[in-house]
Amino acid sequence: MTTKHASNAAEFVNAERLQELFLELAKINGPSTKEQLVADYLVKALPELGFTLEFDEAHKNFDGEVGNLVAWHEGTDPSIPPLFFSTHMDTVLPTEGLKPVIKDGVIHSDGTTILGADDRAALAAYLEAMRAINEGGIPHGPIEFILTVNEQPGLVGASYMDYSKAKSKTGYIFDSSGDVGQIILKGPYSSRIWMEVEGNAAHIALNAEEGNSAFLIAAEGLTNMKLGTIDEETLANIGIIKGGELTSIIPGSVTVAGEVRSFSKEKLDQQLEHMAEAMKQAAEKKGGKVHVKLEKKYSGFDIPENDILVRNVEEAARNIHVKPYLTETLGGADTNVLNENGLTCLTLGLGFQNIHSFRECISIENLVNTGRLTAALIEQWYKNHKEA
Ligand SMILES: [Zn+2]
16 A cells, blocks of 8 residues: 655645635635625635634725634644735626636636636635645644735725734735746835826816816826836836816816836835926926825835745745746735735745636646645745754
């Protein structure tokens, strides 16, 4: 009789069971702020895996159905620092009637909805990994799941999270499109800029001479504004222009809004300043006014390459014969918000593709590797701290 190598947690990850679990989770309707059905599922599934659960009240800030979920598993050795895995429970729309289809080793939707691999694939992988750890009798420290709500519209659940409920200080978030093995060390700072441009409203046939088009002021301001890729670590965009009432009225006001992202807080502030200044100068020149409002979206993070979290993934990935690779992203994720709130974490790739579209998909290989890597991370974290 052959026995499996008990020290290799990933070997206990059951690919078929993980695939079934993902399909089951994908079919649960849970768009942003309406995650109750997902929470109900977890309230049943997590205690069976040895977790105790707590919800916070974050949803009361945005009229959601349910708060963020923090689930705690003691582990077999409480002397090990706890390790968390985080993902979001919500998906974008539409999801009603979601029917996953498997073709050539890749899971798609049937083309009439999104698939929700972002990020139900991570959720399925976390559950299967814990099942594998339990079944394999793999020794491990305390494990915490931090499962947020209302992530998709802009990390809202994480922003309102009650961080006193989380016991761990370090962890991982599988929520990026790179194949399993991708490690994201760095994320951007991001702020929005709102510019209310004021001219003077007038009717073209009655008092046109009093008119001062806010649109033309804004146009001049935008023409003199550097946008797009500002440098290798800074992006700027104007995404909203709102104004005007009637085709016969010279517009007296217009709202112009955009956002800046940068790995450097200093460059972020400089670019926001430049955008405000370009609009102010245009207003001054044309006899108008502008009110600028800045709104912080999230802070950046920058985890050093020699951090234990990074080494732990590199080792765990090699243990499952996956090649680790270090990257950075100008995309925002819960990772930004958790790091800002004292929970040091990295984003990891799980290989979903074309998210937020009807062409969303994930390969079974990436799905299974996400489960295997999660199990291997838990195992390696224990070994790294036991040996230390
Ligand atoms: Zn996501």
